[in-house]
Amino acid sequence: MSLQDQLEAYLTRTGGKPAKVHDLFRIPGxxxxxxxxxxxxxxxxxxxxxxxxxxxxxxxxxxxxVEFLAFRSFFGRGLPVPEALALEGEGAELERPFFIMGRIDxxxxxxxxxxxxxxxxxxxxxxxxxxxLGQIAAADPATLPISEAAPSPSLDACWKKELDYxxxxxxxxxxxxxxxxxxAIRRLRRNPPPPAQKLxxxxxxxxxxxxxxxxxxxxxxxxxxxxxxxxxxxEDLGWAIEPLWCYKETDRVSGMVTRExxxxxxxxxxxxxxxxxxxxxxxxxxxVKGAAIWISSAKEYRAGGMKDPVLGLSGWFTAxxxxxxxxxxxxxLEGLA
Amino acid sequence: xxxxxxxxxxxxxxxLMDPPPPEAMxxxxxxxxxxxxxxxxxxAQEAERGAEARLxxxxxxxxxxxxxxxxxxxxxxxxxxxxxxxxxxxxxxLRRALIALHTEAEDKGDRTLDHAILRFYVKSAxxxxxxxxxxxxx
Numbered sequence: 001m002s003l004q005d006q007l008e009a010y011l012t013r014t015g016g017k018p019a020k021v022h023d024l025f026r027i028p029g030x031x032x033x034x035x036x037x038x039x040x041x042x043x044x045x046x047x048x049x050x051x052x053x054x055x056x057x058x059x060x061x062x063x064x065x066v067e068f069l070a071f072r073s074f075f076g077r078g079l080p081v082p083e084a085l086a087l088e089g090e091g092a093e094l095e096r097p098f099f100i101m102g103r104i105d106x107x108x109x110x111x112x113x114x115x116x117x118x119x120x121x122x123x124x125x126x127x128x129x130x131x132x133l134g135q136i137a138a139a140d141p142a143t144l145p146i147s148e149a150a151p152s153p154s155l156d157a158c159w160k161k162e163l164d165y166x167x168x169x170x171x172x173x174x175x176x177x178x179x180x181x182x183x184a185i186r187r188l189r190r191n192p193p194p195p196a197q198k199l200x201x202x203x204x205x206x207x208x209x210x211x212x213x214x215x216x217x218x219x220x221x222x223x224x225x226x227x228x229x230x231x232x233x234x235e236d237l238g239w240a241i242e243p244l245w246c247y248k249e250t251d252r253v254s255g256m257v258t259r260e261x262x263x264x265x266x267x268x269x270x271x272x273x274x275x276x277x278x279x280x281x282x283x284x285x286x287x288v289k290g291a292a293i294w295i296s297s298a299k300e301y302r303a304g305g306m307k308d309p310v311l312g313l314s315g316w317f318t319a320x321x322x323x324x325x326x327x328x329x330x331x332x333l334e335g336l337a
Numbered sequence: 338x339x340x341x342x343x344x345x346x347x348x349x350x351x352x353l354m355d356p357p358p359p360e361a362m363x364x365x366x367x368x369x370x371x372x373x374x375x376x377x378x379x380x381a382q383e384a385e386r387g388a389e390a391r392l393x394x395x396x397x398x399x400x401x402x403x404x405x406x407x408x409x410x411x412x413x414x415x416x417x418x419x420x421x422x423x424x425x426x427x428x429x430x431l432r433r434a435l436i437a438l439h440t441e442a443e444d445k446g447d448r449t450l451d452h453a454i455l456r457f458y459v460k461s462a463x464x465x466x467x468x469x470x471x472x473x474x475x
Contacts, residue, residue: 003360024360025360025361025364027364028364028368179458180461298340306347310372312348313372316339317379324463326458336452336455
């Protein structure tokens with residue numbers, strides 16, 4: 001039975017009426033799950049949809065229910081977020097767990113390895129990008145659907161929860177001794193940040209490549225919430241300005257605006273303050289988290305029979321680039337750069 | 338470092354060998370082919386410079402171990418196998434010894450050795466760097 005047949009069977013059963021699937025295509029990106037676009041026809045009308053199905057192997061292990069509820073948390077709240085429609089934790093007709101959401105058409109996601117990624121629209125996109133992130137940080141997670149599935153740490157435990165998790169990933173998946181990552185982890189543990197100002201929804205992968213813009217300077221969809229959780233709002237900001245996402249750009253974070261402007265936009269939209277010492281911790285943490293993801297993808301590449309070149313590239317080239325970033329940050333923190 | 342060049346090139350072949358299902362044609366397949374091309378391009382750099390980088394790194398770690406008064410593991414005292422995989426095996430042993438030495442230097446507050454190791458990390462990452470030309474933006 002083809003995926004199209006499976007999808008039609010599922011949609012017909014759950015919709016209680018015949019459903020027809022058109023133009024089903026897998027699309028690149030969203031590496032933690034298989035992502036497909038399709039049009040659903042029922043009652044004579046057509047609607048654009050996205051299917052996100054768990055893969056056999058993945059870049060990262062994430063909780064699909066948390067991702068689903070993260071979409072629900074911000075849909076219809078003034079941010080460009082697709083509507084999450086259906087979640088099947090057991091896989092039903094599609095055999096592997098999945099969820100379906102509405103599709104936002106007319107945009108494109110930019111690879112972090114393009115230069116310049118946003119051309120003449122860089123500043124305009126940057127203003128929206130960091131303001132949207134500030135809006136996410138400002139929201140109270142206790143009032144949002146994501147709190148049904150994501151645990152809320154105490155304010156002083158946010159950093160430890162994340163560092164413990166990602167160090168655990170390195171411990172489990174490291175196949176070659178990671179001297180630079182280990183040094184960074186030790187430094188983070190020796191110099192913990194102050195407690196979070198508040199608890200926020202942390203997107204977890206808010207960066208170039210994980211949103212769509214319309215080509216004319218407007219962000220139309222914030223995507224890839226698979227690492228969403230509740231934690232310190234500075235975590236997302238540190239990840240968003242991680243140097244990995246602005247390849248060969250030195251004066252604009254994420255290829256958009258200056259670092260100072262990014263922080264200013266985020267502070268204005270969130271109503272929060274960026275404490276330099278706390279933020280330095282979260283910036284270094286972002287590089288450690290990145291390294292953990294690439295270490296994990298290298299292991300998954302081998303375990304999956306080397307069939308997914310994205311995992312191979314991530315576990316090799318991206319891991320090397322992350323090492324370079326980490327080594328330079330560690331040296332800079334000691335006044336050596 | 339993992340994965341190795343030979344695994345990546347074998348992986349490229351495997352990734353393109355099986356005909357994709359109908360729904361994986363189009364943009365997804367184009368993206369997959371592009372990534373295999375990037376891997377092949379970067380693999381050429383690794384074939385050119387990978388052994389030199391590892392030889393340099395192994396010797397630099399031995400120097401740091403000597404500087405810190407640490408024992409160089411007997412099975413990593415010299416490089417005898419100059420294939421990248423052979424150099425990597427020795428490198429793994431040396432890196433484990435360096436991680437222990439660096440941790441000890443931090444605990445003792447030995448900033449001279451700590452800084453020497455941090456400078457080595459910068460140089461090591463640079464020696465292993467792969468240069469991907471930026472793709473054109475929009």
